[in-house]
Amino acid sequence: MKLNRVEKLVINNPLRVVQQKFEIRRFRKMFRLEPGAQILEVGCGRGAGAGLILKNFHPARLYALDLDFCMIQKAKKFRFARQEHLSLYVGDGTQLPFRKASMDAVFGFGFLHHVPDWQAGLAEVARVLKTGGVYFMEEIYPALYQNPITRHVLLHPRDNRFDSRDLKSALDANKLLLKETVECKQLGILGVAVKTNNHQKT
């Protein structure tokens, strides 16, 4: 689901970039990703996160995708017209145009909670990751975006939402082993999960 005007103001904002800088720093401490990786960012918005991924993880190629044509246009126009390691796409995170096991890492900054069928979005993340590949995620829970105030101001899917328990159980179902987290169980999570061959709970 695309953002409404209010959330675009919240997201396309210098303070959001500051927040993402802190988060990327935390991700780097959580997991060491070698330079030269194939990386995908799903729900990249106007590309602020993509810029930080390029700078901090030095991928061979970063594929950045968003459902919203206007966001991708902004990213192309203002940021990365001549960025040789970056490919920008308009696309749907529930039907990723990439081969199975083709990515060393996937980043999702506030992407999954915008997807009505978030289980399909997470299954796609797991499908495109190689075994040993890593999912870097920043997500928020309904208490933050569906409380009596935010539900009227922001636009999110209303049904089939995930909280901390739902997300962890879906990660396990997709063989994504949660390695490190910073989480406030009511509000949201910053986490790193590694694609394995097995489920965590056997």
Ligand SMILES: C[S@@+](CC[C@H](N)C(=O)[O-])C[C@H]1O[C@@H](n2cnc3c(N)ncnc32)[C@H](O)[C@@H]1O
């Ligand atoms: C909260 S914004 C985050 C944008 C950016 N990652 C950031 O942190 O600044 C969520 C983004 O996910 C995108 N999005 C929502 N549903 C999507 C889907 N099914 N596939 C790809 N992108 C999607 C929205 O268009 C929006 O740009």
